[in-house]
Amino acid sequence: MKLQGVNDFVIRFANVNGSGSASANALFAKSVFRLGVPVSPKNIFPSNIQGLPTWYEVRINEKGNLGRRGGYDVVVAMNGQTLKKDYEDLAPGGYFMYDSARQLPADFARDDITLIDMPLTQICNREFEDPKLRQLLKNIVYVGALAHLFDMEFSILTDSILSQYKKKPKLGEPNIKALELGFEYAAAHFQDTCQLKVKRSNTLTRHILMDGNTATALGALYGGATVAGWYPITPSTSVVEAFDRFTGQYRKDESGKKKVAILQAEDELTALGIALGASWNGARAFTATSGPGISLMNEFLGLAYFAEIPVVLIDVQRTGPSTGMPTRTQQSDILLCAYASHGDTRHVLLFPCDPKECFDMTADAFDLAERLQTPVIIMSDLDLGMNDHICLPPEWDDARTYDRGKVLDGNQLESLTEKWGRYLDKDGDGICYRTIPGTHPKLGSYFTRGSSHDEFAAYTEDSDTYQRIMLRLGKKWQTAKGLVPKPEIQISDAGSGYGAVFFGTSTQASREALETLRSQGIIINTMRLRGFPFQDEVREFIDRHNTVFVIEQNRDGQMRTLLINECAIRPDKLVSVTHFDGLPITAGHISASIQQILKPQTQKGGAQ
Amino acid sequence: MSSPRPGFRHPDLPKNDLGYTRRDYEGAASTLCAGCGHDSISNAIINACFELSLEPSGIAKMSGIGCSSKTPAYFLGKSHGFNSVHGRMPSIATGANMANRDLVYIGVSGDGDTASIGMGQFVHIVRRNLNMVYIVMNNGCYGLTKGQDSATADRGSAGKKGRPNPFESIDLCELAIALGAGFVARGFSGDKEQLVPLLKAAIGHRGFALVDVISPCVTFNNTAASTKSYQWVRDHMEATATFDFIPPRKEITTQYEKGTTQSVTLHDGGVVHLHKCDESIDVTRRRCAIDALEQHREKGRLLTGILHINETLKDTHEILETTETRLNTLMEKDLCPGNRVLQDMMENYR
Numbered sequence: 001m002k003l004q005g006v007n008d009f010v011i012r013f014a015n016v017n018g019s020g021s022a023s024a025n026a027l028f029a030k031s032v033f034r035l036g037v038p039v040s041p042k043n044i045f046p047s048n049i050q051g052l053p054t055w056y057e058v059r060i061n062e063k064g065n066l067g068r069r070g071g072y073d074v075v076v077a078m079n080g081q082t083l084k085k086d087y088e089d090l091a092p093g094g095y096f097m098y099d100s101a102r103q104l105p106a107d108f109a110r111d112d113i114t115l116i117d118m119p120l121t122q123i124c125n126r127e128f129e130d131p132k133l134r135q136l137l138k139n140i141v142y143v144g145a146l147a148h149l150f151d152m153e154f155s156i157l158t159d160s161i162l163s164q165y166k167k168k169p170k171l172g173e174p175n176i177k178a179l180e181l182g183f184e185y186a187a188a189h190f191q192d193t194c195q196l197k198v199k200r201s202n203t204l205t206r207h208i209l210m211d212g213n214t215a216t217a218l219g220a221l222y223g224g225a226t227v228a229g230w231y232p233i234t235p236s237t238s239v240v241e242a243f244d245r246f247t248g249q250y251r252k253d254e255s256g257k258k259k260v261a262i263l264q265a266e267d268e269l270t271a272l273g274i275a276l277g278a279s280w281n282g283a284r285a286f287t288a289t290s291g292p293g294i295s296l297m298n299e300f301l302g303l304a305y306f307a308e309i310p311v312v313l314i315d316v317q318r319t320g321p322s323t324g325m326p327t328r329t330q331q332s333d334i335l336l337c338a339y340a341s342h343g344d345t346r347h348v349l350l351f352p353c354d355p356k357e358c359f360d361m362t363a364d365a366f367d368l369a370e371r372l373q374t375p376v377i378i379m380s381d382l383d384l385g386m387n388d389h390i391c392l393p394p395e396w397d398d399a400r401t402y403d404r405g406k407v408l409d410g411n412q413l414e415s416l417t418e419k420w421g422r423y424l425d426k427d428g429d430g431i432c433y434r435t436i437p438g439t440h441p442k443l444g445s446y447f448t449r450g451s452s453h454d455e456f457a458a459y460t461e462d463s464d465t466y467q468r469i470m471l472r473l474g475k476k477w478q479t480a481k482g483l484v485p486k487p488e489i490q491i492s493d494a495g496s497g498y499g500a501v502f503f504g505t506s507t508q509a510s511r512e513a514l515e516t517l518r519s520q521g522i523i524i525n526t527m528r529l530r531g532f533p534f535q536d537e538v539r540e541f542i543d544r545h546n547t548v549f550v551i552e553q554n555r556d557g558q559m560r561t562l563l564i565n566e567c568a569i570r571p572d573k574l575v576s577v578t579h580f581d582g583l584p585i586t587a588g589h590i591s592a593s594i595q596q597i598l599k600p601q602t603q604k605g606g607a608q
Numbered sequence: 609m610s611s612p613r614p615g616f617r618h619p620d621l622p623k624n625d626l627g628y629t630r631r632d633y634e635g636a637a638s639t640l641c642a643g644c645g646h647d648s649i650s651n652a653i654i655n656a657c658f659e660l661s662l663e664p665s666g667i668a669k670m671s672g673i674g675c676s677s678k679t680p681a682y683f684l685g686k687s688h689g690f691n692s693v694h695g696r697m698p699s700i701a702t703g704a705n706m707a708n709r710d711l712v713y714i715g716v717s718g719d720g721d722t723a724s725i726g727m728g729q730f731v732h733i734v735r736r737n738l739n740m741v742y743i744v745m746n747n748g749c750y751g752l753t754k755g756q757d758s759a760t761a762d763r764g765s766a767g768k769k770g771r772p773n774p775f776e777s778i779d780l781c782e783l784a785i786a787l788g789a790g791f792v793a794r795g796f797s798g799d800k801e802q803l804v805p806l807l808k809a810a811i812g813h814r815g816f817a818l819v820d821v822i823s824p825c826v827t828f829n830n831t832a833a834s835t836k837s838y839q840w841v842r843d844h845m846e847a848t849a850t851f852d853f854i855p856p857r858k859e860i861t862t863q864y865e866k867g868t869t870q871s872v873t874l875h876d877g878g879v880v881h882l883h884k885c886d887e888s889i890d891v892t893r894r895r896c897a898i899d900a901l902e903q904h905r906e907k908g909r910l911l912t913g914i915l916h917i918n919e920t921l922k923d924t925h926e927i928l929e930t931t932e933t934r935l936n937t938l939m940e941k942d943l944c945p946g947n948r949v950l951q952d953m954m955e956n957y958r
Contacts, residue, residue: 034958208957222950224943226935227706229699250945257931259938261706263924265699266732273692273699273729274706280690281668282936283707303693393954396947401940436936437688437704438711441665447681449691458636459681 003093004195007062012072014086018050024139025056031156036201040066047326067509070586137178144182149194212384215355217242219362227285229274235382236316239288268293272300282436288314302341303450310369317381319582328582329382332554348376349532353507359394370405383505383584406433413443421455422446430476484531493523499545503529513590539567551577625661633658635685645797645823650683656807667712672697676718676745695726698733707936713740723759734787739923741810747825748836755828766833784818785916791817792916805853814875815923847913849882
């Protein structure tokens with residue numbers, strides 16, 4: 001039986017890296033989005049520029065479930081290297097589109113799927129002169145064919161091409177032609193072949209389709225960042241590239257000079273050093289990196305913690321350890337970031353779950369870092385940063401001002417009645433008053449150092465003084481609890497003994513999985529973590545349940561460890577649900593894992 | 609633990625153009641070994657800044673880790689300072705300079721801090737041509753860990769432990785010239801007459817200015833077999849030229865005989881007049897400067913003075929085309945495009 005349905009399926013494009021497929025596949029996803037249908041594209045790509053297999057998986061789901069579902073119902077198989085596997089893994093009842101220039105080998109003998117043989121090479125060779133264009137337009141031809149198969153409004157696709165090539169309409173023409181060729185061929189040969197459809201919906205209204213790194217860069221633009229040091233590393237590179245683009249457009253003075261300094265550094269050490277030096281000197285500064293960069297930045301994170309220098313650090317996490325899988329996703333830098341560097345250190349973490357939060361949290365991070373005079377790390381990941389996600393548009397309150405924290409200006413320094421001390425806690429919140437170099441001709445200078453210092457920033461090896469400073473930093477950590485975003489808690493059933501904790505890109509799949517379990521009578525309350533340090537609410541949520549599932553994308557249950565450690569939780573109360581194969585977590589994996597865990601319990605006494 | 613110096617001062621102490629005395633440029637009392645070359649360099653920095661009438665609050669002191677990097681506590685007590693981590697001062701200085709292009713940045717590093725752990729950052733700050741004075745207090749050894757050879761120790765040179773260094777040394781000046789630095793000089797902590805004007809000229813230069821100062825470690829590397837000892841340096845140093853540094857806004861009164869003197873105008877308006885003793889050394893030419901260093905090295909001589917100068921290079925801000933306004937003074941209205949722009953932008957994502 002053929003799979004059928006409207007606005008609910010997964011299509012996978014199997015391509016060769018560097019063959020121009022990315023823009024064609026994105027055109028398909030964007031067209032679904034423009035029909036108002038919730039869509040979630042995931043680019044599964046190799047750490048390579050040309051020649052290796054790459055996949056683009058698009059989930060279309062009217063109900064708005066946008067995590068990865070797992071499996072696929074349609075495949076556009078354009079890569080000979082993976083053809084067999086792409087064929088075998090297709091869901092029963094699914095549709096297999098391929099380029100009929102080459103016949104399928106004899107062992108492709110499934111009888112539970114529908115073959116769609118498109119003569120893509122033949123069409124392109126016949127219709128286009130330029131051999132390079134022939135290759136690229138094959139991808140557009142299959143998009144045109146899909147539009148017919150799924151019964152999509154064709155004008156959505158052509159309009160997308162027209163707007164994409166607004167400035168170069170000459171380049172748009174062959175693309176439109178290719179779309180039409182594909183559509184017409186499918187209309188002539190595959191009438192009524194496919195029973196999966198994409199129909200215009202009004203589910204999406206104001207939404208945008210954006211990748212997290214772009215949103216993060218916008219957050220830095222709006223948050224007032226003026227200095228960025230960086231070192232190229234997948235998957236964070238596009239944060240600074242986007243920041244460069246945005247500042248090129250919106251940060252020019254009257255003479256065309258830039259109100260920003262972006263420096264590509266020689267390594268991640270320097271990248272963070274540049275951000276720290278600039279922050280110390282009163283500019284808002286940041287760097288973006290991934291796990292391997294964080295490993296190198298440990299040294300400077302310790303300095304920033306101890307010398308109390310604000311800085312914003314974007315960690316777009318990828319699959320570790322070591323070089324790991326550079327182009328695959330994970331949430332596996334949690335412990336590394338929470339306690340980065342030697343000695344007693346702790347760092348503020350923020351966990352965005354969609355591009356809007358990337359924007360909000362990045363802009364907020366600059367306020368938070370300057371208020372707390374410490375590093376703030378945005379824990380994004382490859383899935384969030386590099387894939388497009390549907391979300392509400394970010395908004396900016398024009399009345400908002402930047403919180404520069406406790407910085408003394410010249411007049412304030414002059415009006416002080418007591419001796420100023422850089423590390424003197426006047427307000428009892430653990431946060432001291434700082435000065436920016438050059439503020440006053442005679443007052444407010446001090447010597448910043450990573451060595452032990454007293455309240456007046458003088459070097460000390462006095463044990464009491466050292467302990468006093470360390471304890472005061474502990475007090476500042478308590479203050480941070482009141483400033484970082486609170487968890488989002490949803491109590492569906494006050495009597496349920498089950499809770500689930502998730503964060504970041506595990507959110508969508510977790511919600512869908514818990515919805516599935518709910519339909520089976522298993523009610524689980526939820527808490528989405530948004531920041532570290534953890535507030536009392538986090539502890540209370542865990543306390544009110546007998547068993548709490550901690551859903552995350554790493555092997556060792558790092559967030560579970562952090563919760564146990566920071567909230568003094570009995571370890572057996574927190575049960576790990578992990579997913580760490582490098583691909584985004586799926587709802588199916590989560591619901592199956594929880595069912596598995598609950599099995600012995602339900603046999604004993606039934607689900608609560 | 610460093611302690612402040614006594615606060616009294618004689619009313620007749622000479623004052624500079626800003627009305628400050630030399631005392632206004634001093635820092636806390638040094639905790640280095642008695643006779644350490646580094647203290648002489650600190651004093652030379654104090655003299656240079658005093659004589660140039662720099663506003664102390666307009667200077668930022670940057671350093672890494674090591675004996676050398678402690679010294680910023682001992683000079684310019686009214687300036688902000690940043691004692692960062694080992695070998696990483698260049699990156700901190702880069703960021704600081706990006707935030708505020710108007711301060712004078714004086715970086716202090718050592719031979720371990722620069723030529724070993726900080727080599728990566730050093731070569732790249734030269735490439736970026738960051739506007740700063742980068743002083744290496746070069747004693748050829750690791751003092752704080754008790755005298756191990758550093759990467760600038762000459763092959764065959766031996767410190768207190770007596771074992772000759774078996775490895776080739778790194779000449780930071782030659783390296784900096786090769787990397788395109790616009791101002792490279794070498795001084796000796798025991799020669800204040802040369803060092804103070806070298807530092808003044810370095811401050812006047814816009815862009816990266818390296819001043820490598822041979823600074824004997826009296827405790828671990830001042831032996832008869834060391835090429836970084838007071839005695840050896842005194843016996844073997846030669847200068848590219850004697851020179852006069854005329855600060856900006858000072859009238860030039862001396863007349864020099866044609867042909868013997870080369871004049872270079874610095875970015876701040878100051879002028880360096882080089883009186884060459886050796887006609888073959890043209891320090892404005894990079895290749896010639898490297899040749900001169902190599903020739904002296906082959907002869908077993910230490911070449912000092914201004915080794916290379918080029919006033920035509922763009923500094924980091926000019927390369928990046930940043931605004932003349934200090935970035936750390938920009939406010940919301942300068943930086944944030946506002947909600948309307950944001951909402952317009954969102955149309956690109958629909």
